[in-house]
Amino acid sequence: MSNFLQADIVNVLRNKVSTAVATEPADTSALKTLLDAIYNDPDLKGSIVGQILKNYADNTVTYGGKLNGSVTITNGGTGYSVGDIMPVTGSISGENGSVIVTSVNSGVIDGCEINNAGNKYVGTLTIDTSGKGNSDAVLAMASPATYEEQTIISDYINIAENAGKAKTVAVNAGGTGYAVDDVLSVTTASGTGLTVKVTSVSAGVVTGLSIVTPGSGMTSDTNSGAVTGGTGTGCTVDVTAYII
Numbered sequence: 101m102s103n104f105l106q107a108d109i110v111n112v113l114r115n116k117v118s119t120a121v122a123t124e125p126a127d128t129s130a131l132k133t134l135l136d137a138i139y140n141d142p143d144l145k146g147s148i149v150g151q152i153l154k155n156y157a158d159n160t161v162t163y164g165g166k167l168n169g170s171v172t173i174t175n176g177g178t179g180y181s182v183g184d185i186m187p188v189t190g191s192i193s194g195e196n197g198s199v200i201v202t203s204v205n206s207g208v209i210d211g212c213e214i215n216n217a218g219n220k221y222v223g224t225l226t227i228d229t230s231g232k233g234n235s236d237a238v239l240a241m242a243s244p245a246t247y248e249e250q251t252i253i254s255d256y257i258n259i260a261e262n263a264g265k266a267k268t269v270a271v272n273a274g275g276t277g278y279a280v281d282d283v284l285s286v287t288t289a290s291g292t293g294l295t296v297k298v299t300s301v302s303a304g305v306v307t308g309l310s311i312v313t314p315g316s317g318m319t320s321d322t323n324s325g326a327v328t329g330g331t332g333t334g335c336t337v338d339v340t341a342y343i344i
Contacts, residue, residue: 165219165220165221165244165245166197166217166218166219166221166244167188167197167199167214167216167217167218167221167225167241167244168214168217168244169241169242169243169244170213170241171199171212171213171214171227171239171240171241172239172240172241173209173210173212173237173238173239174238174239174240175236175237175238176204176205176208176209176210176237177207177208177209177229177233177234177235177236177237177238178207178208178233178234178236179207179233179234180201180204180207180208180209180232180233180234180237181201181204181207181232181233182201182202182203182204183200183201184200184201184232184233185198185199185200185201185215185232186198186199186200186201186227186228186229186231186232186239187227187228188218188221188225188226188227188228188241189225189226189228190220190221190222190223190224190225190226190243191222191223191224191225191226192222192223193220193221193222193223194218194219194220194221194222194223194225195218195219195220196216196218196219197214197216197217197218197219197221198214198215198216198218199212199213199214199215199227199239199241200212200213200214200215201232207233209233209237209239212239221243221244222243223243224243225240225241225242225243227239227240227241259342259343262314262342263342263343264291264315264316264317264318264319264341264342264343265314265315265316265318265341265342266286266291266294266311266314266315266318266339266340266341267314267339267340267341267342268311268339268340269286269294269296269309269310269311269325269337269338269339270309270337270338270339271306271307271308271309271335271337271338272324272336272337272338273334273335273336274301274302274305274306274307274334274335275304275305275306275327275332275333275334275335275336276304276305276332276333276334277304277331277332277333278298278301278304278305278306278330278331278332278335279298279301279304279330279331279332280298280299280300280301281297281298282297282298282329282330282331282332283295283296283297283298283312283329283330284296284297284298284309284327284328284329284330284335285327285328285329286315286325286326286327286337286339287325287326287327287328288318288323288324288325288339289320289323289324290317290318290319290320290323291315291316291317291318291319291323291341292315292316292317293313293314293315293316293317294311294313294314294315294325294339295311295312295313295315296309296310296311296312296327296337297309297310297311297312298330304332306332306335309337318339318341318343319343320341320343321340321341321342321343322338322339322340322341323338323339323340323341324336324337324338324339325337325338325339
């Protein structure tokens with residue numbers, strides 16, 4: 101694959117991450133759709149795309165969220181009016197956010213809320229009260245959650261590389277007669293090769309399990325499974341799987 105195409109993919113990913121988290125921090129569905137398309141493209145699928153995504157994941161860029169907290173009035177100042185709008189800045193990044201005075205008492209601010217939520221806020225927030233009233237009000241707001249594209253991409257890589265394999269296994273019914281270190285084969289509606297080990301029992305009833313081999317081919321993110329093997333009978337499990 102040419103360096104140009106690799107760079108192009110990285111740029112598209114970066115733009116998609118930025119758009120997803122700046123527009124709606126919790127919504128990365130647009131990014132996931134793009135990654136799915138890249139991962140499943142026959143011209144890109146396999147080790148090359150994995151390498152590109154891994155290299156990309158090593159370069160962390162942090163994106164902030166929208167303003168979403170309440171405004172704390174530390175000092176209401178003097179000379180302010182309802183409707184006064186004051187910009188908000190972040191110590192690292194942030195743009196277009198502002199708050200607006202909603203109520204005053206003889207020029208002292210006693211009510212204030214978000215006017216424009218802005219986007220990409222990272223770090224300590226500062227509300228600039230200068231230029232309004234007597235510029236002496238002190239207002240504060242908690243920073244929104246931040247999102248790192250490295251985490252987003254790395255999480256996707258983990259899912260992509262383990263697609264169809266077991267992620268977690270939990271006891272549904274503990275059965276009877278089992279012993280610690282019993283190795284059990286799990287049968288689910290889809291997928292094969294999943295085995296688990298009994299890590300704890302209570303009077304022969306399974307209370308804890310760990311994955312030995314994660315299997316492959318599961319097509320649902322939640323699965324019920326029956327087990328065979330070991331010294332007991334009747335144990336069933338709940339399995340979550342990595343699904344793209």
